[in-house]
Ligand SMILES: Nc1ncnc2c1ncn2[C@@H]1O[C@H](COP(=O)(O)OP(=O)(O)O)[C@@H](O)[C@H]1O
């Protein structure tokens with residue numbers, strides 16, 4: 001059986017800096033895989049390569065046996081892979097509901113002629129889409145914030161909204177870039193529960209996470225990235241108990 | 255009375271043009287300073303076609319609108335490659351180029367002398383000769399324009415454009431086609447500007463390059479800033495307020511030589527004052 005997602009032999013340099021150095025790994029469908037490693041290890045760069053935001057210098061990515069080479073960002077989302085951003089990138093002048101709606105695919109009235117020449121059809125479909133967007137917000141626990149502008153949401157709520165937005169794309173492989181960083185203890189429990197729930201609903205998650213307690217609680221599998229290279233792969237316990245990795249992680253040595 | 259009708263008709267034509275500018279600059283965030291060039295092409299097409307009886311007004315206006323659409327797509331294409339500040343410079347160049355063509359292509363545009371004697375619109379045999387009648391025509395077209403703008407903006411399309419202005423990468427991450435959204439917005443804006451141009455020429459029965467130069471483009475931007483970006487109300491208020499200014503200046507008895515200069519001065523001051531103290535304009539959002 002071929003891997004769900006396979007990253008093979010990916011190299012990526014920015015000028016003289018090699019951010020990804022022969023990176024290889026696979027992830028399994030239905031699991032939560034955590035991607036860990038010190039700052040600058042190349043975790044976000046991997047996300048950018050998988051989702052078509054950056055072309056790899058060499059190597060490639062396959063998803064469900066199909067190569068993603070040369071696909072646009074848009075096509076990759078349609079294949080079923082969606083990502084969040086470490087720096088959120090929410091639409092702050094839109095409401096929470098509109099942020100979610102903006103990510104729902106294939107809506108009537110998304111072209112000027114559809115909007116202008118089929119207004120009633122557009123409005124009818126919008127009513128349904130709104131309902132769907134509300135359900136997604138409800139799912140991440142933001143139902144009561146639907147009509148609030150993003151700038152009025154707390155940081156924790158904004159992070160949940162990022163998850164709502166990837167859910168809206170309908171993708172089944174979700175790449176979450178530090179979804180739990182900067183959150184209070186209570187909010188952490190929320191987002192961990194949410195990730196577990198998404199898993200039981202059939203989503204596969206690749207999550208960048210720094211907090212070892214979070215990793216231990218949610219990860220089925222952990223990938224340890226260092227200087228753009230996969231150093232280790234294993235269960236959370238194996239990775240966190242390895243003194244060598246701990247030294248890299250906390251000492252920032254080498 | 256005709257004085258008022260003239261003012262309203264001109265303001266309505268500029269509202270149509272303002273919708274175009276607001277769509278491109280306010281909503282999508284493509285900072286174009288060459289909208290007057292597209293306006294001009296529409297005006298010259300209708301002028302040329304109706305003057306030598308090649309076409310009657312309605313098909314000529316449709317063609318002007320289609321050419322505006324195509325041309326605006328073409329001139330906004332660079333904005334998809336170069337970002338923000340660079341595009342302003344590119345767009346500036348496009349506007350200068352257009353003015354040069356309007357002024358020097360004597361056979362087509364009459365050059366600096368312009369094209370006099372454009373016949374009044376003829377709507378399926380019904381000649382629109384009086385200002386009062388023209389007001390009906392421009393009001394009908396403007397209503398259609400406003401309806402189209404309103405429908406487009408309240409639909410998912412409007413949300414998509416707003417999202418793109420805020421964060422293009424995030425829209426791309428949601429799997430949306432940014433290129434298509436921008437190009438189609440440019441197309442819609444171009445169709446508006448082209449038909450506004452056609453109306454303008456037929457109404458004044460005369461066109462010359464001075465109505466379609468850089469000053470005219472800046473005036474359009476001033477209308478969007480003063481009226482307010484991104485709203486229908488703002489797009490309507492801006493032209494009515496700014497076109498009232500020359501009329502008010504005409505009331506105070508100043509020599510015509512100073513009048514033009516003082517108009518520019520007032521527009522300049524308004525632009526700066528609004529940007530500094532009321533960036534959302536009279537009835538809009540922050541540009
Ligand atoms: N677009 C870019 N241009 C230049 N350098 C980059 C770019 N993206 C990332 N880098 C560099 O690549 C390295 C890996 O970055 P990143 O993938 O963001 O690390 P992290 O594991 O912290 O997410 C860093 O040294 C970073 O400065």
Ligand SMILES: [Mg+2]
Pocket residue numbers: 043044045086
């Ligand atoms: Mg990162």
